[in-house]
Amino acid sequence: MELRQDEVTTRAVPATGWSAIGGLVLALVVASVTAWEVQMRRLGLRAGDLDDGASHWTVERRKIAAGKHDGVVIHGSSRILFDTDLDVWEELTGRRPIQLALPGTNPRFLLRGFAQDADFSGLVIVGVTPAVFFTDFTTAFPEYLELNTLWLEESPSRRFGHQVGLLLSRRLAFLDDQYRLGTLVDQLDIPDRPGVRRPHMRVWKLSESFDDRQYFLWPRLQTDARLREHAKAVWRLNFGRPVDASRFPAIIDSVREDVEKIRSRGGDVVFVRAPSDGDLYERELSVVPRAATWDPLLERTGSFGIHFEDHADMRGLDVVEMSHLSRESATRFTRAYVAVLVQRYPWLDRRAAAGS
Amino acid sequence: MVFNSLTFVVFFALVLLAHRLPLPWTAKKVNLLVASYLFYAAWNPPFVILLWISTIVDWYIARGIWNAREKSRAVRRAWLLGSLAVNLGFLAFFKYGEFLLQNWQALMASVGVEYVPPAWDIILPVGISFYTFQTMAYTLDVYLGRSKPLDSFLDFSLFVTFFPQLVAGPIVRPGQLVPQFARPVQATRDQMLWGLALMTLGLFMKVVIADSGLAASADAVFGADKPVGFADAWLGTLAFSGQIFCDFAGYSTIAIGSALCLGFALPDNFRMPYAAIGFSDFWRRWHISLSTWLRDYLYIPLGGNRGSEARTYVNLMLTMLLGGLWHGASWTFVVWGGLHGFYLAAERWIRSRTGVQGDPAGAWNRLALALTTYLLVNVTWVFFRAETFEGAARILAGMAGLAAEPAAVLPTVFMIKTGVIVAGMIAIQWLMRRRTLEDVVARAPWWLTGLVVAAMLFAVITTQGSGEAFIYFQF
Known part of the structure; x- marks a missing residue:
């Protein structure tokens, strides 16, 4: 048999001016990244916007498992996420809810995971975006599908990387998922063949996120008509899909199962319908009418619900791109719905309880 | 840990720093070995045990093969089969278990036997195909008479685990890498x-x-x-x-x-x-x-x-x-x-x-x-x-x-x-x-x-x- 003896590997270093190359690379990268950072700040990005992701969610989810919570958890889609001001919550009740709502995601599949967690017995606030909640759509972000297990199994490497990412995001504005070089290329408005789902018509940057997953609508949407109109066009496209009304009863039944599980442990579930506006609201009225969705949901789950239509102080708010509130309106909306909640659940007001 | 992560940036900076400290060569190799285990454990800590088992098994089996060089081929082959059984056994269980079960199920169905296998919920250890091939190369080289067993368990462990190529290659042969561990090396500026x-x-x-x-x-x-x-x-x-x-x-x-x-x-x-x-x-x-x-x-x-x-x-x-x-x-x-x-x-x-x-x-x-x-x-x-x-x-x-x-x-x-x-x-x-x-x-x-x-x-x-x-x- 022919036997081969492996030789010790050696590697040649190209003979060139490495010191000069190192200096040039350093100078060019520092200059170009600085210029990029300046440009991103001009576009409205800010250092401290933490660029939320699955790892940020798992940090909050683990707080519940560790008992580091104030008995209130928020589930839902982007509306309850952007429209809730956690500081106001804390100011009004002395409690800071754990924010677990996810953009572009139906809260039902995470609610199921939560219902199966035997350790939680507090109040779950579920934000309802009807054209998402009452469909079989799960999420626009495949990585979220693993969240029910990821918070338990997340690797040490990923947890550490998230902490380093937070550290950098507090200092650099350009570290934003939606303003990556590749993402910006994909967003170019180039005509497509009929039937192709256009990257140009994906959701662009909508929000800023901070500690404790405090989200707010990105202020630039209030001042930049192009971004606002793009967001509206995307909502018309995304929410223009047909909704199967025959599924409503089965969906409500599945929610009822989860609600009952949470109640059986001494917890409770409240549903909140945040404002929408314009033709998006009109479409919601027609394809997911309240009488066929919201009302039966409350009735069959025996739950308390807060619908913006029912409260004068939750109407007339600034719904910037038909779906989400401006930061100022988010604060007002939170103030209004927390007040209603405290009326219904007096124990929520820890300060009052402490004073009595 | 993946190279394209912030975790790796921090990890690599610390490894470089440790490698340039004025420490004895053996201490630097221990540093690299510990870093390599951390590199692997950062993904899923318990699976480091697989690396240890592969390392220990092939270390002892290669010595067994070498010590039996004067004995019959059957004895050396028995030692080799031990290594193959462990390494290929890991692969068979972690990587091919579900595949084998599914095919068994299909085979049974083709002859009219309904067999429902249990749910297979086994995580595939990252890079297992790479490091098992690398350790097998060592034992096979000794079996085929291409090389002697190594003298240093530390060098062998580092050869199996060296983090840059641990989980996705290049699959390195002992002769290509291990001699580099013999003498102190430090990268030049270039x-x-x-x-x-x-x-x-x-x-x-x-x-x-x-x-x-x-x-x-x-x-x-x-x-x-x-x-x-x-x-x-x-x-x-x-x-x-x-x-x-x-x-x-x-x-x-x-x-x-x-x-x-x-x-x-x-x-x-x-x-x-x-x-x-x-x-x-x-x-x-x-x-x-x-x-x-x-x-x-x-x-x-x-x-x-x-x-x-x-x-x-x-x-x-x-x-x-x-x-x-x-x-x-x-x-x-x-x-x-x-x-x-x-x-x-x-x-x-x-x-x-x-x-x-x-x-x-x-x-x-x-x-x-x-x-x-x-x-x-x-x-x-x-x-x-x-x-x-x-x-x-x-x-x-x-x-x-x-x-x-x-x-x-x-x-x-x-x-x-x-x-x-x-x-x-x-x-x-x-x-x-x-x-x-x-x-x-x-x-x-x-x-x-x-x-x-x-x-x-x-x-x-x-x-x-x-x-x-x-x-x-x-x-």
């Missing part, structure tokens, strides 16, 4: 800078080209649940050909660069594979450390080309079928390997009939044959990327222009990106077909090299990446 430049190139290939430039096109076409047309099918497949190359060659380049920053040399794993003329040339350029492993530990022991012509073809086919299965527990990977085996056999037959050896004369002939090779390689990638035969058939029908009522799935921007990147990749590989990167850099003006590295680094930083795992981790 080695350090060249190593960092290689790491930048590897990250650029992974983060910017594979993940940001091409993955979406491949995903859109291979994830379509409907027939796709000629242009979409070809562009999706070409995109995957670029993605898998830049993903895997990118990893190897980062591995080589990071090892060089520490003063160690790892062998090349890729040499412009898409400029190959013919399939034997392709396999001298693609995943070189695996193809040479299969050649030395499978093809040659099977008899290689020393038997009859028919036997040589059988050996070729067996080697490539097993090479396919090495990549993943699925029949689609077996077909991928089988197609490459068929290509290699066909090329061998044509060369033996025509008497043409090496590259053909004439630049246009060479170019035409290289493009033909590339296109045929792309056909194999369909089976590599598709998750089912139905999916593969759908793409192949599109590539042949036979799809019924094909749907358009690729956005124009993806088509442009794929076309530009793949054309650029082929052109660069063709121009560098007979040259190494080191040659090109040595001949280029220093400022041009600096400009290119800076541009790549800027693109990596502004593309950021989302820490997508390397495709080959799953193998």
Whole structure:
């Protein structure tokens, strides 16, 4: 048999001016990244916007498992996420809810995971975006599908990387998922063949996120008509899909199962319908009418619900791109719905309880 | 831990720092060993135990084989079987367990027996195929009389675990790496800078080209649940050909660069594979450390080309079928390997009939044959990327222009990106077909090299990446 003896590997270093190359690379990268950072700040990005992701969610989810919570958890889609001001919550009740709502995601599949967690017995606030909640759509972000297990199994490497990412995001504005070089290329408005789902018509940057997953609508949407109109066009496209009304009863039944599980442990579930506006609201009225969705949901789950239509102080708010509130309106909306909640659940007001 | 993560940036900086401290050489090697275990444990800590078992088993079995060298071959073979049982047993359990169960279920069903296997909920340890092949190479070398067992358990452990190439290669032979552990090494300033430049190139290939430039096109076409047309099918497949190359060659380049920053040399794993003329040339350029492993530990022991012509073809086919299965527990990977085996056999037959050896004369002939090779390689990638035969058939029908009522799935921007990147990749590989990167850099003006590295680094930083795992981790 022919036997081969492996030789010790050696590697040649190209003979060139490495010191000069190192200096040039350093100078060019520092200059170009600085210029990029300046440009991103001009576009409205800010250092401290933490660029939320699955790892940020798992940090909050683990707080519940560790008992580091104030008995209130928020589930839902982007509306309850952007429209809730956690500081106001804390100011009004002395409690800071754990924010677990996810953009572009139906809260039902995470609610199921939560219902199966035997350790939680507090109040779950579920934000309802009807054209998402009452469909079989799960999420626009495949990585979220693993969240029910990821918070338990997340690797040490990923947890550490998230902490380093937070550290950098507090200092650099350009570290934003939606303003990556590749993402910006994909967003170019180039005509497509009929039937192709256009990257140009994906959701662009909508929000800023901070500690404790405090989200707010990105202020630039209030001042930049192009971004606002793009967001509206995307909502018309995304929410223009047909909704199967025959599924409503089965969906409500599945929610009822989860609600009952949470109640059986001494917890409770409240549903909140945040404002929408314009033709998006009109479409919601027609394809997911309240009488066929919201009302039966409350009735069959025996739950308390807060619908913006029912409260004068939750109407007339600034719904910037038909779906989400401006930061100022988010604060007002939170103030209004927390007040209603405290009326219904007096124990929520820890300060009052402490004073009595 | 993946190279394209912030965790790795911090980890590597600390490892470099520790390696440059004024410590005894043994302490530095212990540092590297501990760092390598941390590198692996950062993904899933309990699986470090598998690494330890592989290390301990092959350490003792190789010594057992060596001590039995004066005894009968049966005794040495029994020792070897012990190593194979443990290493291949790990692979069989963790990687092929579910596949074997599913096939057993199908076999039983074919003879009318209804068998429902238990749910298979086993996590595949990352890189298990790489490090088991690496430890097996050590034991096989001792068994085949190529080398003696090592004297230092520390050196052997570091050889098995050395973090730059632990989870996705290059699969290193003991003789290539272990002697480098014998004497203190420290990267020179030029080695350090060249190593960092290689790491930048590897990250650029992974983060910017594979993940940001091409993955979406491949995903859109291979994830379509409907027939796709000629242009979409070809562009999706070409995109995957670029993605898998830049993903895997990118990893190897980062591995080589990071090892060089520490003063160690790892062998090349890729040499412009898409400029190959013919399939034997392709396999001298693609995943070189695996193809040479299969050649030395499978093809040659099977008899290689020393038997009859028919036997040589059988050996070729067996080697490539097993090479396919090495990549993943699925029949689609077996077909991928089988197609490459068929290509290699066909090329061998044509060369033996025509008497043409090496590259053909004439630049246009060479170019035409290289493009033909590339296109045929792309056909194999369909089976590599598709998750089912139905999916593969759908793409192949599109590539042949036979799809019924094909749907358009690729956005124009993806088509442009794929076309530009793949054309650029082929052109660069063709121009560098007979040259190494080191040659090109040595001949280029220093400022041009600096400009290119800076541009790549800027693109990596502004593309950021989302820490997508390397495709080959799953193998």
